[in-house]
Amino acid sequence: MSRVATKELLGEQLRSLKIPGAARSVESLARQAREEKWSYEEFLSEVLAAEQASRHESAVRQRISEARFPEVKTLDTFDFGAASGPSAPQIAELCGGSFIDRAENIIFAGPIGTGKTHLSIAIGVEAARKRRRVLFLRAADLVRFLVEARDARELSRLQRKLHSIELLICDEFGFVPFDRVGGELLFNIIAERYERRSVILTTNLSFGEWPKVLGGDEKLATALLDRLAHHAVVITTKGKSYRMRKRLDGDAPSPPPTELTPKTPRVK
Ligand code: ADP
Numbered sequence: 001m002s003r004v005a006t007k008e009l010l011g012e013q014l015r016s017l018k019i020p021g022a023a024r025s026v027e028s029l030a031r032q033a034r035e036e037k038w039s040y041e042e043f044l045s046e047v048l049a050a051e052q053a054s055r056h057e058s059a060v061r062q063r064i065s066e067a068r069f070p071e072v073k074t075l076d077t078f079d080f081g082a083a084s085g086p087s088a089p090q091i092a093e094l095c096g097g098s099f100i101d102r103a104e105n106i107i108f109a110g111p112i113g114t115g116k117t118h119l120s121i122a123i124g125v126e127a128a129r130k131r132r133r134v135l136f137l138r139a140a141d142l143v144r145f146l147v148e149a150r151d152a153r154e155l156s157r158l159q160r161k162l163h164s165i166e167l168l169i170c171d172e173f174g175f176v177p178f179d180r181v182g183g184e185l186l187f188n189i190i191a192e193r194y195e196r197r198s199v200i201l202t203t204n205l206s207f208g209e210w211p212k213v214l215g216g217d218e219k220l221a222t223a224l225l226d227r228l229a230h231h232a233v234v235i236t237t238k239g240k241s242y243r244m245r246k247r248l249d250g251d252a253p254s255p256p257p258t259e260l261t262p263k264t265p266r267v268k
Pocket residue numbers: 073077078079080082083110111112113114115116117118119202237242243258
């Protein structure tokens with residue numbers, strides 16, 4: 001068998017067996033193997049390692065896309081010097097993801113523009129890179145999906161789907177108040193996850209203001225906070241909006257705030 005024919009046949013075989021990562025690297029690995037006189041076993045192991053790496057990468061890409069981050073933010077673009085509240089070692093620890101193993105929560109509380117969403121996404125991206133199931137939703141969208149699902153008699157399906165998510169990021173709790181039904185549906189999701197699945201919640205409200213979002217229902221607000229905060233790291237961000245400060249410092253204008261970007265991801 002000629003080398004060219006073998007090369008073509010090999011590529012075809014690997015593709016038809018759905019081993020595309022190996023198909024992409026087999027030729028250059030074979031060249032390297034000849035030059036460096038690898039054993040057959042070494043060569044085969046390198047080809048399989050290429051396939052493993054490619055599968056890992058596509059699984060991570062898939063997890064990140066399923067998480068529906070409004071944009072992908074990471075820690076390397078976060079300036080801890082400009083942030084007051086979160087510390088770099090604490091956030092790095094959370095990016096390690098052990099809080100997800102322990103089904104613990106994170107609450108980011110603080111004024112607008114202080115990096116709550118950025119840090120939540122960064123932690124979520126790291127979790128997705130570890131192939132965890134992550135979902136990012138604004139609190140208002142989450143409640144809307146729950147209400148819609150209930151109206152369509154599909155609530156338990158959505159609840160099951162949400163429960164399969166290992167890290168639920170509920171952003172902007174407090175921007176939009178909920179009616180009683182919405183508040184109770186949100187409470188059910190949080191209560192269901194208690195000690196079983198992790199939540200990251202971001203809010204611009206102090207804890208005393210929570211009833212305001214839940215139609216003035218003090219009991220519901222206390223019950224919600226109780227479930228969320230029992231095993232939670234609470235990170236309070238402080239200070240002026242990072243974007244505003246940048247603008248006042250005379251930097252180039254920032255892109256439009258993510259909060260204003262219309263986005264209505266479907267989770268059903
Ligand atoms: P919040 O969710 O607290 O309202 P965001 O996380 O959306 O704030 O931050 C607003 C914008 O400012 C985003 O573009 C974010 O990337 C940026 N930002 C906020 N704090 C920092 C920081 N300390 N370093 C770098 N960028 C920051």
